[in-house]
Amino acid sequence: MKMNYIKKLILIVPTLLIVSCTDDLDQTPIDPDSFTETNVFATADEAKGALAKLYASLALTGQQGPAGQADITGIDEGTSQYSRLLFSLNELTTDNAVVGWGDPGLPNLHAMNWGAGNDFTTGMYYRLAQEVSFANSFIENAAALNDNAEVEAFIAEARFLRAFAYFNLLDLYGNVPLVTVISTELPEQSSRADIFNFVESELLEISDVLKESGANEYGRVDRVAAWALLSKLYLNAEVWAGEDHYTDAITYAKLAINSSYSINTNDTNGNGSAYDELFLADNNSNGAQNEFIFALNFDGNNSRTYGGTTFLVHAAIGGSMDAFNFGVNGGWSGLRTTKALVNKFDYSVTTTDADGNPTEWADARAMFYTDEQNLEINTISNTFTDGYAITKFKNIDSQGAAGSDAGGDFVDTDLPLIRVAEIYLTYAEAVLRGGSGGDLSTATGYVNELRARAFGSTAGNIASGDLSLDFILDERARELYWEGQRRTDLVRYNDFTTGNYLWPFKGGSKSGTAVDDFRKLFPLPSNIILINPNLTQNTGY
Structure with a gap:
């Protein structure tokens, strides 16, 4: 049975966690506009237990699982899970995926005509805001355990998870409230540049406090996650903050690449390529885990979700x-x-x-x-x-055996949110966009590592002269599809809303059509605009 830190703690410490559910989405929003009550932790062990909830809030949907005692109500509980919402917003809105289900708000995603009351854009805002709220509560309470090095590392992890939530809010919504303390006051709206600067400063500050590369338990982040997220942040800096940070993207990509993490080349099932091992039920142990810098962990028996x-x-x-x-x-x-x-x-x-x-x-x-x-x-x-x-994701292991849930309902496969392959492509793109500290030959070598893994040989390798920004965008599509990256990539390339690149049913047209540029951001939930007069809705909604 596959178990890890997060899965074990979800089962044994619910009474120690910051337990809170929102009211209906149409009535009461959660942080940044309201906050949970907190528990004061007496020991480092209790703090570690509470830390598990911060991870679990991204992987699971409530206190019972797979359904019941949901963290967020007013939306189908399975739909409210973070990575399922990320798929809906960052894949279903692009060329990578379609779905024919008629759930309210779902058809609008691929048609790119969602509104401020859309269930999916609203659900994601509340999911991320809840993560911020849990993190703020944890940080404040854990700080009371003075002069404890172990707890300081826990707090750094909580700050990473809060920064990750704001990274997503920055990408998806732009100008959002920046709240770092527990308060009942209605927050002011911060600019996108302010959110960018906050995420940057948090990651820089905690990188030396987080555990060394590979030193943490599987399922928990270390300093490489901070470096990798910084490289992603800097790659998008022109869009998000109006600044060129490609040199910084290269700097932190290199730190992550030169860490203990590495591309998985372990072809355990002997099919000629190690790529599929990344998405199998034993990807926590078949070698794929060495590529996962930050992943959501699932277990068909012990951490169940319909997301x-x-x-x-x-x-x-x-x-x-x-x-x-x-x-x-x-x-x-x-x-x-x-x-x-x-x-x-x-x-x-x-x-x-x-x-x-x-x-x-x-x-x-x-x-x-x-x-x-x-x-x-x-x-x-x-x-x-x-x-x-x-057929990318499967609930079978490298030897063909099914996952641990004998009923076949729930899946063991872990989901990478950041893996080394992405950082290879970040490095290559930043070099092509003019960042210093890298070189084209190294970038080509990284791309060829990925293609050699995909082909099982050097047959797909390219020359440095073949490497271009358009090539990298396509290579990101080939390497990372259905991993929650695509919309962000298309926005960075100015292809998401424009007529530069069309795909079937973009904008609701069978052959594809351009849409208004304001679609590069999702709307703030209409409900929080009504509740908080300090907030201004994103343009166009």
Whole structure:
């Protein structure tokens, strides 16, 4: 049975945690506009137990799991899980994914016509705000345990998780309240630049307090996570803060790359590529964990949710797909992809069908199910066979055994939020954008490491002259699809809203169309605008 720090503590310390649920989303928002009560921790052990809730708030959805005593009400509990919401906002709004379900607000995401009352944009705001609230409470209470080095490290982890929440708020919503202490006062709105500066300063301050590279328990962050998140922050600085920080992006990418973390090349199942090992049920032990700088951890018996990888596995199965091959008891006939993502792998097609559509690829990252599936999507509907299916996430281990939940409902597979491969591509992009301290040859070498893993040979390697910003954007699509990155990438390249790059049903048009630039940000929930007169809604909403 797969267990780790977070999963064990979720089970044994609920009475020590900062336990709080919001009221209905239509009535009472949570932090930054209201705050939870707190527990004062008497010992370092109690502080460690409470720290688990901060991690669990991103992985799970409430105190009972998989449903019951939800942290956030007014939205389906499974839908309210962080990474499921991240998928909805950062993948379903792009060329990477479609879903035909008719949940209120869901069809609006791919059509790019959401409003300020959208369940998914609202749910994500509250999920992240709750994480800030839990972190603020933890930091204040744990600080009372004076002169305890272990607790200082716990506080640094809490500050990282708070900075990570604000990193997401910065990306998704822009100008949000910046709240770092427990208060009942309605907060003022901070500028996007202020949020950027806060995240930067927090990560810089805690990087030396967090444990050394690889020294923490699996499931908890160390200083490499701070370096990696800084590199991501700096890569987006022109969009988020109006400043060029590409040299800084290179500096912190190098620190993360030169740490104890490394690209997984362990082809345990012997299929010729180690890429798929990253998304299997034993990715906490098959070698993939060495690539995961920050991951959400799941266990089919001990940390159950209808979000996380349970969502990514079940929702991607339908049509003629056999759920048994994915280690679960059935599919939800939901998620597929557009031909725009499939076409990113055109250079590696080895087999086509009678209509000339690709069915097999030399690049092992092209994890598409094509049997009885149409490459073209005629309408965004419940017709699962419209669009190729994705087979990237599975609840089977490297030897083909199903995950620990005997019923096949819940998934063991952990979900990387930051992994070394992404930092390779961050380094390469920052070099191409003019950052100093790096070089094109090294950047090409990093890209070729990823492609050699994907091909199982050097057949897909490129020369330095082939490396361009457009190439990196496409390579990020190939390497990182369905990992919650795509919208952020397209915004950084000015492709998300413009007519520069169109994909099927962008803007609600079958052939794709440009949308208004204000769609680069999601709206603040309409409810908090009504409650807090200090806040101004994002332009366009």
